[in-house]
Amino acid sequence: MSILIDKDTPVMVQGITGRDGSFHARSMKKDGTRVVGGVTPGKGGTEVDDLPVFDTVTACVAATGAQLSVLFVPPAAFSAAFREALDGGIKTLVCVTEGVPVHQMIDNLKHARERGVRVIGANSPGLISPGKAKAGIMPAAIHLPGRIGVISRSGTLTYEIVSHLSAAGLGQSTCVGIGGDSIVGTGFIDLLTLFEADEETDAVVLIGEIGGDAEEKAAQFVAEKMRKPVAAFIAGRTALPGKRMGHAGAIISSGGGTAASKITAFREAGVPVADLPRDIPALLRELLP
């Protein structure tokens, strides 16, 4: 078992006829994912390659049995698409869209919680179980099937670290981008819990960054609740306080959120923190039996 997705998960794409949606629907399929179709309102009855396009999520689910949906919808249309997916009976929502207003996401997540729907993101590169399936935008070629779980708040930095893992022969069970926004559907602790219980994961790499205190809380969780080893990388040691560093959630405020606080929390919890992305494989080797 990998977490959240495997080779049998039926995946659909919302915004499938758009530039990004169509490109990544094809790419996910090429990477082995069971992509069953997609939705673009007004484009029902057409096809993207041989994937059927529907007007509504409900129609798509009825015809294809889709359980996981990847959202490539622009911010202005995002919340309507999100609610439609909930109404359509989707079980897992992967939100790639960057720029969703926080207050809309608060309301969206409240509805998702009430229905027991898992949400990844928004502003997430998605997730991949290498060799099995992908629901997102990461290049599959840098991954290697294996037994390391990866959880991250960013995209390309995760690719950087994953490519070092793969080069060192440390394959990945599942890699999940939780999203760069301040409010996201699934956090570090949710995923650490899943990886801790996953029989195909031996250790976890956690990639955090400045802003909020999710890393500090994750460190405490690792110390108190986890048997599997965890190694970390924290981006933003040189970030300017008070400025959003690209991601909506990456900001050091007067209330905290510095890299130093996160690094200290992890080290005190017995989690080694790499100074450079390339140092992660060596840290993991020391932790693994």
Next chain:
Amino acid sequence: MKMYEYQATGLFAEEGIPVLSGELVCEPKEAAEACRRLGGRVVLKAQVLTGGRGKAGGVATVSSPEEAVREAERILSLTIKGYPVKKLLVVPAADIREEYYLGLTIDRNSAGGVCILSSQGGMDIEELAATAPEKILRLPLISDEMTEDLSVALRRVFPRTEVRNQAEALVKALIRLFRRRDCLLAEINPLALDCRENLIALDAKVEIDDNALFLHKDLAALKEDETAEERSAREGGISFISLDGTIGCVVNGAGLAMATMDAVHHFGAEPANFLDVGGSSDPKKMVLALNLIVGNPRVRCILINIFGGITRCDDIARGILLAAEAVDPSRPLVIRLTGTNAEEGKEMLEKAGYAVMTDMTEAVKKAVALAGGPR
């Protein structure tokens, strides 16, 4: 997007939150005229997009137009935490009996809004949180309505019915503003009780979610919390923040951009900027990125670090070649390309005489050496 006090006060008034009506001035003699019109004692308040102006000397109470000129001159010459003071808000001095704190903000951990309330207003809330956390009440906002917990908390902080009724109306109005205007922060500090037992907002701090500005065109037009470079970057679809170092960084992705800056620091130099070109393959973005960097005279070396995903390295190479024609970098360029279509990108750049590296750490080390070595 941070708003000035006078703008936030306007938003408060729209929702029916009691505020002092004052005048906005830019010149000392306008301050004197405002003082004359308002009559009696007035307070001059520096309008800056940062906190701590009181401690920095940015607030003064004056009793005459002459004193107003003197104090306005002084405050208008201040720079507070890097922000030069250009405007003053002049309001009548209030007779304050008590000062409270009321703020609404986003709580990441509960993925919802939170109301923060304290009977110890006037001071910095983070400072209060550190010194007397028991004086601060934190109440989650469940919906747009007043919750039972919040009502109980208000009864504790405002025991007298008359005042509590005002406080309830005020909290409801602030929640309305917070939700309708997509605020990340809506704060009243101090919320004052004057000698006639009226609650009044003596300060107004509002931050709007940048991601929601497309819903609020009237507010978007007021955006001033960025430098000219940051603005032109944003309009071109790039995230850019100016820093003090010597190595100009061009990176795709915010996390990798921060990790690149950190690596520069690790090897003994400092980054000149944060720059995320984003996920698009538009070559014009690379021209804008290099323009932003070469405009900074401190930059001694330019480091381009790209990990291709959605971004294709051949598109990046095209952008670099286009940018090199439009912008004379006149400083050494270190290019690292890996990921999607890296081979094609490398070939294009090497043909044009550029060296291309594949390892991030080696590229950072080379950039540090070219910029004059470690400190």
